[in-house]
Amino acid sequence: MKVLLVGGGGREHAIATALVRSSRVDKLYCAPGNAGIARIAECVPIGVMEFEKLTAFAREKAIDLTVISMDDPLCAGIADAFEAAGLRVFGTRKNAAIIEGSKAFSKDLMKKYGIPTAAYEIFDDAEKALAYLETSKYPIVLKASGLALGKGVLICEDREQARAGIAELMVDKKFGTAGDQIVIEEFMTGREVSALAFVDGKHYKLMTSSQDHKRIGDGDTGLNTGGMGTFSPSPFYTEEVHRFCEEHIYQKTVDAMAAEGRPFTGVLYFGLMLTQDGPKVLEYNTRFGDPETQVVLPRMKTDIVDVMDACIDGTLDQIDLEFYDNAAVCVVLASGGYPQSYEKGKVITGLDKFDGADGFYCFHAGTKFDDNGNVVTSGGRVLGVTAVGPTLKEARAAAYEAAGWIHFDGQYMRHDIGKAIDAAE
Ligand code: AMP
Ligand code: GLY
Numbered sequence: 001m002k003v004l005l006v007g008g009g010g011r012e013h014a015i016a017t018a019l020v021r022s023s024r025v026d027k028l029y030c031a032p033g034n035a036g037i038a039r040i041a042e043c044v045p046i047g048v049m050e051f052e053k054l055t056a057f058a059r060e061k062a063i064d065l066t067v068i069s070m071d072d073p074l075c076a077g078i079a080d081a082f083e084a085a086g087l088r089v090f091g092t093r094k095n096a097a098i099i100e101g102s103k104a105f106s107k108d109l110m111k112k113y114g115i116p117t118a119a120y121e122i123f124d125d126a127e128k129a130l131a132y133l134e135t136s137k138y139p140i141v142l143k144a145s146g147l148a149l150g151k152g153v154l155i156c157e158d159r160e161q162a163r164a165g166i167a168e169l170m171v172d173k174k175f176g177t178a179g180d181q182i183v184i185e186e187f188m189t190g191r192e193v194s195a196l197a198f199v200d201g202k203h204y205k206l207m208t209s210s211q212d213h214k215r216i217g218d219g220d221t222g223l224n225t226g227g228m229g230t231f232s233p234s235p236f237y238t239e240e241v242h243r244f245c246e247e248h249i250y251q252k253t254v255d256a257m258a259a260e261g262r263p264f265t266g267v268l269y270f271g272l273m274l275t276q277d278g279p280k281v282l283e284y285n286t287r288f289g290d291p292e293t294q295v296v297l298p299r300m301k302t303d304i305v306d307v308m309d310a311c312i313d314g315t316l317d318q319i320d321l322e323f324y325d326n327a328a329v330c331v332v333l334a335s336g337g338y339p340q341s342y343e344k345g346k347v348i349t350g351l352d353k354f355d356g357a358d359g360f361y362c363f364h365a366g367t368k369f370d371d372n373g374n375v376v377t378s379g380g381r382v383l384g385v386t387a388v389g390p391t392l393k394e395a396r397a398a399a400y401e402a403a404g405w406i407h408f409d410g411q412y413m414r415h416d417i418g419k420a421i422d423a424a425e
Contacts, residue, residue, distance in 0.1 A: 001064040001305075004057070005030045005041065006048050006073065006091075010332075010365035010384040011290035013037050015069060015304075017361065018297045022305040029061065035375045036364025036383075048073045055085040065090060067308065069267060069287040071147055075101035079266075090308040092266035092286045096257055099264065100286040103183045104145040113256040115249055116280045120185040126170040132184060133162050139187040144169050146178030151224055151339070155187065190275040191420070192282065193234045193241070194292045197250060197270070198307050200316035201263035204254050205307070208299055208323040209237035210292040211420070216339060218416045225339045226381055229417030231329045231392055232295035235424035236274060245272065245279055253284070265311050294363050294384045295328035329399040329418045330386040332365070336410030338380035345370065346377045346408040353405040360402050361386040377408055392421045 003025050005016055013036050019025050020040045031054060033043030046053045048070055058066055066082055068074060068091035077094035098105045110117040118141070123129035133140070142165045144152030152175045156162035169179035193211055197204040210232035216222040249270060257264040269285035269292075288296075297304070301322040310316045335342035347370075354362040363386060366379015383406060387398035396418040403413055 001025060002027045002061060003029070003305075004054075004061070004063045004066040006054065006066065006068045006078070007070045008032045008034045008037065008048075009290055010363040010381065011069060011288050011293040013363040013365070014293040014297045014361070014384075015067060015288065016041050017363075018300065018304040019067070022303045024303065024305045029057075029063070031057070034364045034378075035367040035369050036362065038369075048078075049076065051078055051081040054078070055081055055087060058082065058087050059085060064088060065305070065308065067091065071097070071100050071285065071287055074266075074286050075147060088312060090266065090312060092264060096262040096264040096266075097286040098262070099257065099268070099284045101147055102145050102181075103143050103283070104181050106284050107183055107185075109253075109256055109260070110281060113252055113259075115252050115256070116278060118186040118188050118280060118282075120183050122181060122183055124181045126166055129166050129170065129182060129184060130163060133159055133166070136162070136184070137186075138162070141185040141187050142166065142169060143183040143185060144175045144178040145181040145183055146175070148175035148178045149226065151175070152178055153224065188273050188275050188280060188282075190273045191236045193237045193272045193274060194289050195237070195245065195250075195270040195272055196289060196292060196296060197268050198311050198316060198321065199254055199264050199266060199268045200311045200314045201258060201265050202254065202314060203316040204250055204268065205316055205319060205321040206250065207296050207321070208232055209234040210289070210295050211236070212289065212292055213414060213417055216414075218414050223339050225334075227289070227291045228332045228334070228414045229330055230289075230291045230295045231327070231396070231418040231421065232292070232299060233327065233392075235392070235421055241274060241279055245270070249279065249281060290365075291330050291332055291363075291381075291384045294330040294361070294386050298328050298361060298386060298388050299323045299326060326388055326390055327392040327395045328386055328388045329392065329395040330363075330384045331399045331403045331413055331417050332381050333383045333385060333403060333406060333408075334381050334412045335366070335377055335379070336412045338412065342380055343410060344376070344378050346410060348375045348377060348382070348406065348408045350406040351375060354402070357402070359388040360398070362402070362406070382408065382411075392418060396421070
């Protein structure tokens with residue numbers, strides 16, 4: 001069959017790798033793709049928000065399945081556009097993608113259906129939000145309700161910081177209209193675990209667990225990023241945690257969305273915090289995580305196209321979703337200066353070392369070809385180097401070894417990805 005994948009980040013490179021591994025995929029297109037994806041798929045220069053061009057391309061090429069796992073186009077209705085054009089699509093419809101697109105919606109959903117999450121209030125007026133701060137406990141968490149590239153969350157130590165945060169989000173509009181409405185939330189502590197599930201509207205199948213490292217600096221210091229590295233499975237996602245989430249979070253969320261007339265199909269990402277009072281939902285995403293996907297999909301045994309088909313057809317209960325009994329670690333190589341300003345266009349060397357290196361992956365996130373055909377940096381997060389091994393420790397050692405194969409000017413990485421696993425022993 002012919003498949004079109006929409007997007008061009010590290011997550012999409014990992015999805016593309018899983019798709020070409022499927023015995024059912026004969027031809028893969030990717031719009032717009034990147035320099036790494038170009039090695040396994042035919043990249044087409046269409047942007048992810050150009051719905052008309054994308055659907056026209058899919059019709060012209062008689063695409064059998066289109067796969068979309070990005071928040072912006074999903075929240076703007078790309079899956080609906082494909083369905084309206086009579087095309088088969090794996091991706092969440094707009095009315096369900098709101099579970100990520102509006103934190104106000106997702107918090108109210110959790111409250112209504114008794115799904116554990118941090119206590120909160122919603123504000124669309126800066127004056128009222130400021131007044132609320134007078135009687136709050138600190139630290140406190142401010143969140144832009146809309147999409148903000150994972151950066152619209154401010155953890156404020158005291159009232160002064162919180163006042164400045166409200167000005168940033170609601171008055172200065174640092175994240176644009178995403179800050180028209182904000183959620184002010186109780187600060188929680190605990191380990192964070194990512195649980196991704198395939199969902200078909202009624203049923204879900206959980207993927208293997210993973211953990212992201214969101215801060216830029218070693219020891220979880222500095223600014224929040226899109227994610228600096230991941231490992232899977234998470235030793236903190238125990239059988240006890242799993243049972244709790246099965247009972248109180250996963251099916252309840254799927255049922256809540258169906259009850260609201262917003263049946264969820266696609267990948268539902270549960271960002272969990274393991275607090276002293278049990279697991280709580282930090283956030284939902286309507287897509288695979290980035291860079292969680294770079295450690296989860298290389299461990300998946302089941303053919304991804306079979307699973308996506310079952311999600312579309314509502315037959316996920318008949319799928320036996322299997323993962324290998326191994327581990328994976330992904331180290332992100334970023335441009336120096338990220339997540340603030342950084343330079344682009346740096347030539348990347350060492351990529352050929354991954355050719356034929358079994359158990360190693362170099363997922364491209366922000367790369368492109370320059371006029372001379374060199375692969376150069378084109379984003380903040382440039383590459384995700386993943387290694388698979390029998391244990392987390394072996395996978396971690398291998399991932400750092402392979403990270404050393406790569407070079408570009410200003411290259412930055414964290415040195416403690418997966419260090420938390422030592423504490424689990
Ligand atoms: P979110 O985009 O909602 O997942 O938030 C981004 C990050 O902010 C999370 O991964 C947490 O590290 C942190 N965070 C969000 N909400 C809270 C909370 N209520 N308490 C403590 N940390 C939080
Ligand atoms: N790694 C966090 C996310 O995908 O939202």
